[in-house]
Amino acid sequence: MGLLNVDESKIRYTPLPLGRAAADQYTEKMNREYDWMSRVYDLFMFIFPRWKVWIRSVLPHIVGSEILEVSFGPGYLLTRYATKSYYRVSGIDFNKRMVALAQKKMSKLGAMVELRQGKVEQLPYDDASFDTVINTMAFTGYPDGDRALAEMKRVLRHGGRLLLVDFDYPKNRNRAGYWLVRFAEKVGDIVKDIGAALDRAGFAYEDRAIGGFGSVHLFICTKKDD
Ligand SMILES: C[S@@+](CC[C@H](N)C(=O)[O-])C[C@H]1O[C@@H](n2cnc3c(N)ncnc32)[C@H](O)[C@@H]1O
Incomplete structure:
Protein backbone atom coordinates (compact mmCIF):
# COMPACT_ATOMS: atom_id res chain seq x y z
CA MET A 1 0.00 0.00 0.00
CA GLY A 2 1.20 3.52 -0.70
CA LEU A 3 -0.25 6.91 0.10
CA LEU A 4 -2.04 6.84 -3.23
CA ASN A 5 -3.53 3.39 -2.84
CA VAL A 6 -5.98 1.82 -0.41
CA ASP A 7 -5.23 -1.31 1.54
CA GLU A 8 -6.75 -4.52 0.15
CA SER A 9 -8.72 -4.94 3.40
CA LYS A 10 -10.78 -1.88 2.41
CA ILE A 11 -12.09 -3.55 -0.74
CA ARG A 12 -15.63 -4.47 0.27
CA TYR A 13 -18.49 -5.48 -1.95
CA THR A 14 -22.09 -4.59 -1.13
CA PRO A 15 -23.98 -7.31 0.76
CA LEU A 16 -26.67 -8.62 -1.57
CA PRO A 17 -30.35 -8.30 -0.70
CA LEU A 18 -31.27 -11.71 0.67
CA GLY A 19 -33.99 -13.69 -1.07
CA ARG A 20 -36.34 -13.05 -3.96
CA ALA A 21 -38.66 -10.70 -2.03
CA ALA A 22 -35.82 -8.41 -0.90
CA ALA A 23 -34.36 -8.43 -4.42
CA ASP A 24 -37.72 -7.44 -5.93
CA GLN A 25 -38.14 -4.72 -3.31
CA TYR A 26 -34.73 -3.27 -4.22
CA THR A 27 -35.60 -3.29 -7.95
CA GLU A 28 -38.97 -1.60 -7.30
CA LYS A 29 -37.33 1.08 -5.15
CA MET A 30 -34.70 1.78 -7.82
CA ASN A 31 -37.41 1.77 -10.47
CA ARG A 32 -39.21 4.61 -8.70
CA GLU A 33 -35.93 6.54 -8.75
CA TYR A 34 -35.52 5.83 -12.48
CA ASP A 35 -38.99 7.33 -13.03
CA TRP A 36 -37.68 10.77 -12.11
CA MET A 37 -34.15 10.11 -13.39
CA SER A 38 -35.62 9.49 -16.85
CA ARG A 39 -36.49 13.21 -16.96
CA VAL A 40 -32.93 14.39 -16.32
CA TYR A 41 -30.81 11.53 -17.68
CA ASP A 42 -30.14 13.09 -21.08
CA LEU A 43 -29.27 16.38 -19.39
CA PHE A 44 -26.89 14.54 -17.03
CA ARG A 80 -25.27 5.24 -31.99
CA TYR A 81 -25.66 1.82 -33.61
CA ALA A 82 -29.30 0.72 -33.97
CA THR A 83 -29.81 2.73 -37.16
CA LYS A 84 -27.26 0.64 -39.06
CA SER A 85 -29.14 -1.61 -41.44
CA TYR A 86 -26.87 -4.64 -40.88
CA TYR A 87 -27.97 -4.92 -37.23
CA ARG A 88 -31.23 -6.42 -36.02
CA VAL A 89 -31.64 -4.85 -32.61
CA SER A 90 -33.78 -5.78 -29.63
CA GLY A 91 -33.78 -4.09 -26.27
CA ILE A 92 -35.26 -4.54 -22.83
CA ASP A 93 -35.43 -2.25 -19.79
CA PHE A 94 -37.46 -2.50 -16.61
CA ASN A 95 -38.46 1.16 -16.44
CA LYS A 96 -41.51 2.02 -18.56
CA ARG A 97 -40.58 5.70 -18.91
CA MET A 98 -37.10 4.78 -20.13
CA VAL A 99 -38.63 2.42 -22.70
CA ALA A 100 -40.97 5.19 -23.92
CA LEU A 101 -38.09 7.69 -24.17
CA ALA A 102 -35.86 5.30 -26.10
CA GLN A 103 -38.73 4.31 -28.38
CA LYS A 104 -39.34 7.98 -29.18
CA LYS A 105 -35.68 8.44 -30.14
CA MET A 106 -35.78 5.33 -32.32
CA SER A 107 -38.96 6.44 -34.09
CA LYS A 108 -37.45 9.87 -34.78
CA LEU A 109 -34.42 8.18 -36.37
CA GLY A 110 -36.61 5.70 -38.24
CA ALA A 111 -34.71 2.81 -36.63
CA MET A 112 -36.43 -0.58 -36.73
CA VAL A 113 -35.78 -1.90 -33.23
CA GLU A 114 -37.87 -4.08 -31.00
CA LEU A 115 -37.89 -2.49 -27.51
CA ARG A 116 -39.83 -3.88 -24.58
CA GLN A 117 -40.29 -3.55 -20.87
CA GLY A 118 -39.02 -6.42 -18.73
CA LYS A 119 -36.39 -7.72 -16.37
CA VAL A 120 -32.90 -8.97 -17.02
CA GLU A 121 -33.59 -11.78 -14.57
CA GLN A 122 -36.25 -13.23 -16.91
CA LEU A 123 -35.35 -12.37 -20.47
CA PRO A 124 -38.26 -13.12 -22.82
CA TYR A 125 -36.02 -14.47 -25.60
CA ASP A 126 -35.14 -17.97 -26.77
CA ASP A 127 -31.82 -19.57 -25.92
CA ALA A 128 -28.95 -18.68 -28.25
CA SER A 129 -30.81 -15.87 -30.07
CA PHE A 130 -28.14 -13.13 -30.11
CA ASP A 131 -24.58 -12.60 -31.34
CA THR A 132 -23.93 -9.70 -28.93
CA VAL A 133 -25.56 -8.62 -25.68
CA ILE A 134 -24.80 -5.06 -24.50
CA ASN A 135 -25.17 -3.98 -20.88
CA THR A 136 -23.88 -0.57 -19.77
CA MET A 137 -23.99 1.06 -16.34
CA ALA A 138 -26.75 -1.24 -15.15
CA PHE A 139 -25.09 -4.35 -13.68
CA THR A 140 -24.43 -2.68 -10.31
CA GLY A 141 -28.16 -1.99 -10.12
CA TYR A 142 -29.13 -5.66 -10.28
CA PRO A 143 -29.79 -7.34 -6.94
CA ASP A 144 -28.89 -10.77 -8.34
CA GLY A 145 -25.90 -10.36 -10.63
CA ASP A 146 -25.42 -14.11 -11.06
CA ARG A 147 -28.97 -14.52 -12.29
CA ALA A 148 -28.59 -11.57 -14.67
CA LEU A 149 -25.38 -13.03 -16.12
CA ALA A 150 -26.93 -16.49 -16.47
CA GLU A 151 -29.80 -14.99 -18.45
CA MET A 152 -27.58 -12.85 -20.67
CA LYS A 153 -25.42 -15.92 -21.32
CA ARG A 154 -28.42 -18.13 -22.08
CA VAL A 155 -29.66 -15.84 -24.87
CA LEU A 156 -26.19 -15.58 -26.44
CA ARG A 157 -25.08 -17.90 -29.22
CA HIS A 158 -22.01 -20.05 -28.66
CA GLY A 159 -18.99 -17.80 -29.16
CA GLY A 160 -21.23 -14.72 -28.80
CA ARG A 161 -20.20 -11.64 -26.86
CA LEU A 162 -21.39 -9.92 -23.75
CA LEU A 163 -20.15 -6.31 -23.63
CA LEU A 164 -20.49 -4.99 -20.11
CA VAL A 165 -19.50 -1.55 -18.79
CA ASP A 166 -19.76 -0.67 -15.11
CA PHE A 167 -18.03 0.46 -11.94
CA ASP A 168 -15.78 -1.86 -9.97
CA TYR A 169 -12.68 -1.13 -7.89
CA PRO A 170 -9.58 -0.10 -9.86
CA LYS A 171 -7.08 -2.93 -10.25
CA ASN A 172 -4.28 -0.84 -8.75
CA ARG A 173 -6.56 0.17 -5.84
CA ASN A 174 -5.88 3.90 -6.32
CA ARG A 175 -7.76 6.16 -3.91
CA ALA A 176 -9.59 8.29 -6.48
CA GLY A 177 -11.07 5.24 -8.23
CA TYR A 178 -11.79 3.60 -4.88
CA TRP A 179 -13.84 6.61 -3.73
CA LEU A 180 -15.76 6.78 -6.98
CA VAL A 181 -16.87 3.19 -6.41
CA ARG A 182 -17.78 3.97 -2.79
CA PHE A 183 -19.82 6.92 -4.09
CA ALA A 184 -21.70 4.65 -6.50
CA GLU A 185 -22.59 2.45 -3.53
CA LYS A 186 -23.72 5.51 -1.51
CA VAL A 187 -26.20 6.44 -4.20
CA GLY A 188 -27.72 2.96 -4.19
CA ASP A 189 -25.62 0.70 -6.40
CA ILE A 190 -24.78 -2.84 -5.39
CA VAL A 191 -21.03 -2.89 -5.97
CA LYS A 192 -19.96 -6.29 -7.21
CA ASP A 193 -16.77 -8.16 -7.96
CA ILE A 194 -17.70 -8.33 -11.63
CA GLY A 195 -14.71 -10.44 -12.66
CA ALA A 196 -15.56 -13.07 -10.05
CA ALA A 197 -19.20 -13.07 -11.21
CA LEU A 198 -18.09 -13.57 -14.83
CA ASP A 199 -15.86 -16.46 -13.71
CA ARG A 200 -18.78 -18.09 -11.90
CA ALA A 201 -20.97 -17.61 -14.98
CA GLY A 202 -18.35 -19.33 -17.13
CA PHE A 203 -17.44 -16.45 -19.44
CA ALA A 204 -13.97 -15.93 -20.88
CA TYR A 205 -13.28 -12.21 -20.63
CA GLU A 206 -10.92 -9.31 -20.93
CA ASP A 207 -11.20 -6.53 -18.33
CA ARG A 208 -10.18 -3.07 -19.62
CA ALA A 209 -10.04 0.05 -17.45
CA ILE A 210 -11.65 2.80 -19.52
CA GLY A 211 -12.03 5.74 -17.11
CA GLY A 212 -12.90 7.00 -13.65
CA PHE A 213 -9.31 6.43 -12.43
CA GLY A 214 -9.64 2.77 -13.36
CA SER A 215 -13.04 2.33 -11.71
CA VAL A 216 -15.00 2.16 -14.97
CA HIS A 217 -14.40 -1.18 -16.65
CA LEU A 218 -15.26 -2.55 -20.05
CA PHE A 219 -15.58 -6.33 -19.92
CA ILE A 220 -15.39 -8.02 -23.31
CA CYS A 221 -16.82 -11.45 -22.59
CA THR A 222 -17.16 -14.54 -24.76
CA LYS A 223 -19.60 -17.36 -24.19
CA LYS A 224 -17.65 -20.59 -23.84
CA ASP A 225 -18.81 -24.19 -23.73
CA ASP A 226 -20.34 -25.12 -20.34
C1 LIG B 1 -28.06 3.72 -14.81
S1 LIG B 1 -29.24 3.29 -16.03
C2 LIG B 1 -28.18 2.85 -17.40
C3 LIG B 1 -28.77 3.28 -18.70
C4 LIG B 1 -27.83 3.16 -19.90
N1 LIG B 1 -27.54 1.77 -20.21
C5 LIG B 1 -26.54 3.93 -19.71
O1 LIG B 1 -25.46 3.34 -19.88
O2 LIG B 1 -26.58 5.12 -19.42
C6 LIG B 1 -29.78 1.69 -15.48
C7 LIG B 1 -30.98 1.15 -16.26
O3 LIG B 1 -31.18 -0.20 -15.82
C8 LIG B 1 -32.58 -0.46 -15.79
N2 LIG B 1 -32.81 -1.60 -14.89
C9 LIG B 1 -32.68 -1.63 -13.55
N3 LIG B 1 -32.97 -2.85 -13.06
C10 LIG B 1 -33.31 -3.61 -14.13
C11 LIG B 1 -33.70 -4.97 -14.29
N4 LIG B 1 -33.80 -5.78 -13.23
N5 LIG B 1 -33.94 -5.44 -15.52
C12 LIG B 1 -33.83 -4.61 -16.61
N6 LIG B 1 -33.47 -3.33 -16.52
C13 LIG B 1 -33.21 -2.82 -15.30
C14 LIG B 1 -33.17 0.85 -15.31
O4 LIG B 1 -34.54 0.95 -15.62
C15 LIG B 1 -32.30 1.88 -16.01
O5 LIG B 1 -32.87 2.26 -17.24
Missing part, protein backbone atom coordinates in the same frame (compact mmCIF):
# COMPACT_ATOMS: atom_id res chain seq x y z
CA MET A 45 -25.10 12.99 -20.02
CA PHE A 46 -24.90 16.40 -21.69
CA ILE A 47 -23.30 17.92 -18.59
CA PHE A 48 -21.07 14.88 -18.07
CA PRO A 49 -20.10 13.73 -21.59
CA ARG A 50 -17.49 11.23 -20.29
CA TRP A 51 -20.43 8.93 -19.52
CA LYS A 52 -21.22 8.75 -23.24
CA VAL A 53 -17.58 8.07 -24.05
CA TRP A 54 -17.51 5.22 -21.53
CA ILE A 55 -20.63 3.52 -22.83
CA ARG A 56 -19.66 4.04 -26.48
CA SER A 57 -16.53 1.97 -25.78
CA VAL A 58 -18.61 -1.15 -26.48
CA LEU A 59 -19.30 -0.19 -30.11
CA PRO A 60 -16.09 -1.43 -31.79
CA HIS A 61 -16.52 -4.82 -30.09
CA ILE A 62 -19.99 -5.71 -31.35
CA VAL A 63 -19.96 -8.98 -33.30
CA GLY A 64 -22.63 -10.42 -35.62
CA SER A 65 -25.93 -8.88 -36.57
CA GLU A 66 -28.42 -9.98 -33.89
CA ILE A 67 -27.96 -7.56 -31.00
CA LEU A 68 -29.71 -7.27 -27.65
CA GLU A 69 -29.23 -4.27 -25.39
CA VAL A 70 -30.30 -4.91 -21.80
CA SER A 71 -31.15 -1.87 -19.62
CA PHE A 72 -30.74 0.72 -22.36
CA GLY A 73 -32.16 3.56 -20.20
CA PRO A 74 -33.20 6.57 -22.31
CA GLY A 75 -31.53 4.96 -25.33
CA TYR A 76 -28.48 7.11 -26.04
CA LEU A 77 -26.32 4.14 -27.03
CA LEU A 78 -29.05 2.75 -29.28
CA THR A 79 -28.92 6.00 -31.27
Whole structure:
Protein backbone atom coordinates (compact mmCIF):
# COMPACT_ATOMS: atom_id res chain seq x y z
CA MET A 1 0.00 0.00 0.00
CA GLY A 2 1.20 3.52 -0.70
CA LEU A 3 -0.25 6.91 0.10
CA LEU A 4 -2.04 6.84 -3.23
CA ASN A 5 -3.53 3.39 -2.84
CA VAL A 6 -5.98 1.82 -0.41
CA ASP A 7 -5.23 -1.31 1.54
CA GLU A 8 -6.75 -4.52 0.15
CA SER A 9 -8.72 -4.94 3.40
CA LYS A 10 -10.78 -1.88 2.41
CA ILE A 11 -12.09 -3.55 -0.74
CA ARG A 12 -15.63 -4.47 0.27
CA TYR A 13 -18.49 -5.48 -1.95
CA THR A 14 -22.09 -4.59 -1.13
CA PRO A 15 -23.98 -7.31 0.76
CA LEU A 16 -26.67 -8.62 -1.57
CA PRO A 17 -30.35 -8.30 -0.70
CA LEU A 18 -31.27 -11.71 0.67
CA GLY A 19 -33.99 -13.69 -1.07
CA ARG A 20 -36.34 -13.05 -3.96
CA ALA A 21 -38.66 -10.70 -2.03
CA ALA A 22 -35.82 -8.41 -0.90
CA ALA A 23 -34.36 -8.43 -4.42
CA ASP A 24 -37.72 -7.44 -5.93
CA GLN A 25 -38.14 -4.72 -3.31
CA TYR A 26 -34.73 -3.27 -4.22
CA THR A 27 -35.60 -3.29 -7.95
CA GLU A 28 -38.97 -1.60 -7.30
CA LYS A 29 -37.33 1.08 -5.15
CA MET A 30 -34.70 1.78 -7.82
CA ASN A 31 -37.41 1.77 -10.47
CA ARG A 32 -39.21 4.61 -8.70
CA GLU A 33 -35.93 6.54 -8.75
CA TYR A 34 -35.52 5.83 -12.48
CA ASP A 35 -38.99 7.33 -13.03
CA TRP A 36 -37.68 10.77 -12.11
CA MET A 37 -34.15 10.11 -13.39
CA SER A 38 -35.62 9.49 -16.85
CA ARG A 39 -36.49 13.21 -16.96
CA VAL A 40 -32.93 14.39 -16.32
CA TYR A 41 -30.81 11.53 -17.68
CA ASP A 42 -30.14 13.09 -21.08
CA LEU A 43 -29.27 16.38 -19.39
CA PHE A 44 -26.89 14.54 -17.03
CA MET A 45 -25.10 12.99 -20.02
CA PHE A 46 -24.90 16.40 -21.69
CA ILE A 47 -23.30 17.92 -18.59
CA PHE A 48 -21.07 14.88 -18.07
CA PRO A 49 -20.10 13.73 -21.59
CA ARG A 50 -17.49 11.23 -20.29
CA TRP A 51 -20.43 8.93 -19.52
CA LYS A 52 -21.22 8.75 -23.24
CA VAL A 53 -17.58 8.07 -24.05
CA TRP A 54 -17.51 5.22 -21.53
CA ILE A 55 -20.63 3.52 -22.83
CA ARG A 56 -19.66 4.04 -26.48
CA SER A 57 -16.53 1.97 -25.78
CA VAL A 58 -18.61 -1.15 -26.48
CA LEU A 59 -19.30 -0.19 -30.11
CA PRO A 60 -16.09 -1.43 -31.79
CA HIS A 61 -16.52 -4.82 -30.09
CA ILE A 62 -19.99 -5.71 -31.35
CA VAL A 63 -19.96 -8.98 -33.30
CA GLY A 64 -22.63 -10.42 -35.62
CA SER A 65 -25.93 -8.88 -36.57
CA GLU A 66 -28.42 -9.98 -33.89
CA ILE A 67 -27.96 -7.56 -31.00
CA LEU A 68 -29.71 -7.27 -27.65
CA GLU A 69 -29.23 -4.27 -25.39
CA VAL A 70 -30.30 -4.91 -21.80
CA SER A 71 -31.15 -1.87 -19.62
CA PHE A 72 -30.74 0.72 -22.36
CA GLY A 73 -32.16 3.56 -20.20
CA PRO A 74 -33.20 6.57 -22.31
CA GLY A 75 -31.53 4.96 -25.33
CA TYR A 76 -28.48 7.11 -26.04
CA LEU A 77 -26.32 4.14 -27.03
CA LEU A 78 -29.05 2.75 -29.28
CA THR A 79 -28.92 6.00 -31.27
CA ARG A 80 -25.27 5.24 -31.99
CA TYR A 81 -25.66 1.82 -33.61
CA ALA A 82 -29.30 0.72 -33.97
CA THR A 83 -29.81 2.73 -37.16
CA LYS A 84 -27.26 0.64 -39.06
CA SER A 85 -29.14 -1.61 -41.44
CA TYR A 86 -26.87 -4.64 -40.88
CA TYR A 87 -27.97 -4.92 -37.23
CA ARG A 88 -31.23 -6.42 -36.02
CA VAL A 89 -31.64 -4.85 -32.61
CA SER A 90 -33.78 -5.78 -29.63
CA GLY A 91 -33.78 -4.09 -26.27
CA ILE A 92 -35.26 -4.54 -22.83
CA ASP A 93 -35.43 -2.25 -19.79
CA PHE A 94 -37.46 -2.50 -16.61
CA ASN A 95 -38.46 1.16 -16.44
CA LYS A 96 -41.51 2.02 -18.56
CA ARG A 97 -40.58 5.70 -18.91
CA MET A 98 -37.10 4.78 -20.13
CA VAL A 99 -38.63 2.42 -22.70
CA ALA A 100 -40.97 5.19 -23.92
CA LEU A 101 -38.09 7.69 -24.17
CA ALA A 102 -35.86 5.30 -26.10
CA GLN A 103 -38.73 4.31 -28.38
CA LYS A 104 -39.34 7.98 -29.18
CA LYS A 105 -35.68 8.44 -30.14
CA MET A 106 -35.78 5.33 -32.32
CA SER A 107 -38.96 6.44 -34.09
CA LYS A 108 -37.45 9.87 -34.78
CA LEU A 109 -34.42 8.18 -36.37
CA GLY A 110 -36.61 5.70 -38.24
CA ALA A 111 -34.71 2.81 -36.63
CA MET A 112 -36.43 -0.58 -36.73
CA VAL A 113 -35.78 -1.90 -33.23
CA GLU A 114 -37.87 -4.08 -31.00
CA LEU A 115 -37.89 -2.49 -27.51
CA ARG A 116 -39.83 -3.88 -24.58
CA GLN A 117 -40.29 -3.55 -20.87
CA GLY A 118 -39.02 -6.42 -18.73
CA LYS A 119 -36.39 -7.72 -16.37
CA VAL A 120 -32.90 -8.97 -17.02
CA GLU A 121 -33.59 -11.78 -14.57
CA GLN A 122 -36.25 -13.23 -16.91
CA LEU A 123 -35.35 -12.37 -20.47
CA PRO A 124 -38.26 -13.12 -22.82
CA TYR A 125 -36.02 -14.47 -25.60
CA ASP A 126 -35.14 -17.97 -26.77
CA ASP A 127 -31.82 -19.57 -25.92
CA ALA A 128 -28.95 -18.68 -28.25
CA SER A 129 -30.81 -15.87 -30.07
CA PHE A 130 -28.14 -13.13 -30.11
CA ASP A 131 -24.58 -12.60 -31.34
CA THR A 132 -23.93 -9.70 -28.93
CA VAL A 133 -25.56 -8.62 -25.68
CA ILE A 134 -24.80 -5.06 -24.50
CA ASN A 135 -25.17 -3.98 -20.88
CA THR A 136 -23.88 -0.57 -19.77
CA MET A 137 -23.99 1.06 -16.34
CA ALA A 138 -26.75 -1.24 -15.15
CA PHE A 139 -25.09 -4.35 -13.68
CA THR A 140 -24.43 -2.68 -10.31
CA GLY A 141 -28.16 -1.99 -10.12
CA TYR A 142 -29.13 -5.66 -10.28
CA PRO A 143 -29.79 -7.34 -6.94
CA ASP A 144 -28.89 -10.77 -8.34
CA GLY A 145 -25.90 -10.36 -10.63
CA ASP A 146 -25.42 -14.11 -11.06
CA ARG A 147 -28.97 -14.52 -12.29
CA ALA A 148 -28.59 -11.57 -14.67
CA LEU A 149 -25.38 -13.03 -16.12
CA ALA A 150 -26.93 -16.49 -16.47
CA GLU A 151 -29.80 -14.99 -18.45
CA MET A 152 -27.58 -12.85 -20.67
CA LYS A 153 -25.42 -15.92 -21.32
CA ARG A 154 -28.42 -18.13 -22.08
CA VAL A 155 -29.66 -15.84 -24.87
CA LEU A 156 -26.19 -15.58 -26.44
CA ARG A 157 -25.08 -17.90 -29.22
CA HIS A 158 -22.01 -20.05 -28.66
CA GLY A 159 -18.99 -17.80 -29.16
CA GLY A 160 -21.23 -14.72 -28.80
CA ARG A 161 -20.20 -11.64 -26.86
CA LEU A 162 -21.39 -9.92 -23.75
CA LEU A 163 -20.15 -6.31 -23.63
CA LEU A 164 -20.49 -4.99 -20.11
CA VAL A 165 -19.50 -1.55 -18.79
CA ASP A 166 -19.76 -0.67 -15.11
CA PHE A 167 -18.03 0.46 -11.94
CA ASP A 168 -15.78 -1.86 -9.97
CA TYR A 169 -12.68 -1.13 -7.89
CA PRO A 170 -9.58 -0.10 -9.86
CA LYS A 171 -7.08 -2.93 -10.25
CA ASN A 172 -4.28 -0.84 -8.75
CA ARG A 173 -6.56 0.17 -5.84
CA ASN A 174 -5.88 3.90 -6.32
CA ARG A 175 -7.76 6.16 -3.91
CA ALA A 176 -9.59 8.29 -6.48
CA GLY A 177 -11.07 5.24 -8.23
CA TYR A 178 -11.79 3.60 -4.88
CA TRP A 179 -13.84 6.61 -3.73
CA LEU A 180 -15.76 6.78 -6.98
CA VAL A 181 -16.87 3.19 -6.41
CA ARG A 182 -17.78 3.97 -2.79
CA PHE A 183 -19.82 6.92 -4.09
CA ALA A 184 -21.70 4.65 -6.50
CA GLU A 185 -22.59 2.45 -3.53
CA LYS A 186 -23.72 5.51 -1.51
CA VAL A 187 -26.20 6.44 -4.20
CA GLY A 188 -27.72 2.96 -4.19
CA ASP A 189 -25.62 0.70 -6.40
CA ILE A 190 -24.78 -2.84 -5.39
CA VAL A 191 -21.03 -2.89 -5.97
CA LYS A 192 -19.96 -6.29 -7.21
CA ASP A 193 -16.77 -8.16 -7.96
CA ILE A 194 -17.70 -8.33 -11.63
CA GLY A 195 -14.71 -10.44 -12.66
CA ALA A 196 -15.56 -13.07 -10.05
CA ALA A 197 -19.20 -13.07 -11.21
CA LEU A 198 -18.09 -13.57 -14.83
CA ASP A 199 -15.86 -16.46 -13.71
CA ARG A 200 -18.78 -18.09 -11.90
CA ALA A 201 -20.97 -17.61 -14.98
CA GLY A 202 -18.35 -19.33 -17.13
CA PHE A 203 -17.44 -16.45 -19.44
CA ALA A 204 -13.97 -15.93 -20.88
CA TYR A 205 -13.28 -12.21 -20.63
CA GLU A 206 -10.92 -9.31 -20.93
CA ASP A 207 -11.20 -6.53 -18.33
CA ARG A 208 -10.18 -3.07 -19.62
CA ALA A 209 -10.04 0.05 -17.45
CA ILE A 210 -11.65 2.80 -19.52
CA GLY A 211 -12.03 5.74 -17.11
CA GLY A 212 -12.90 7.00 -13.65
CA PHE A 213 -9.31 6.43 -12.43
CA GLY A 214 -9.64 2.77 -13.36
CA SER A 215 -13.04 2.33 -11.71
CA VAL A 216 -15.00 2.16 -14.97
CA HIS A 217 -14.40 -1.18 -16.65
CA LEU A 218 -15.26 -2.55 -20.05
CA PHE A 219 -15.58 -6.33 -19.92
CA ILE A 220 -15.39 -8.02 -23.31
CA CYS A 221 -16.82 -11.45 -22.59
CA THR A 222 -17.16 -14.54 -24.76
CA LYS A 223 -19.60 -17.36 -24.19
CA LYS A 224 -17.65 -20.59 -23.84
CA ASP A 225 -18.81 -24.19 -23.73
CA ASP A 226 -20.34 -25.12 -20.34
C1 LIG B 1 -28.06 3.72 -14.81
S1 LIG B 1 -29.24 3.29 -16.03
C2 LIG B 1 -28.18 2.85 -17.40
C3 LIG B 1 -28.77 3.28 -18.70
C4 LIG B 1 -27.83 3.16 -19.90
N1 LIG B 1 -27.54 1.77 -20.21
C5 LIG B 1 -26.54 3.93 -19.71
O1 LIG B 1 -25.46 3.34 -19.88
O2 LIG B 1 -26.58 5.12 -19.42
C6 LIG B 1 -29.78 1.69 -15.48
C7 LIG B 1 -30.98 1.15 -16.26
O3 LIG B 1 -31.18 -0.20 -15.82
C8 LIG B 1 -32.58 -0.46 -15.79
N2 LIG B 1 -32.81 -1.60 -14.89
C9 LIG B 1 -32.68 -1.63 -13.55
N3 LIG B 1 -32.97 -2.85 -13.06
C10 LIG B 1 -33.31 -3.61 -14.13
C11 LIG B 1 -33.70 -4.97 -14.29
N4 LIG B 1 -33.80 -5.78 -13.23
N5 LIG B 1 -33.94 -5.44 -15.52
C12 LIG B 1 -33.83 -4.61 -16.61
N6 LIG B 1 -33.47 -3.33 -16.52
C13 LIG B 1 -33.21 -2.82 -15.30
C14 LIG B 1 -33.17 0.85 -15.31
O4 LIG B 1 -34.54 0.95 -15.62
C15 LIG B 1 -32.30 1.88 -16.01
O5 LIG B 1 -32.87 2.26 -17.24
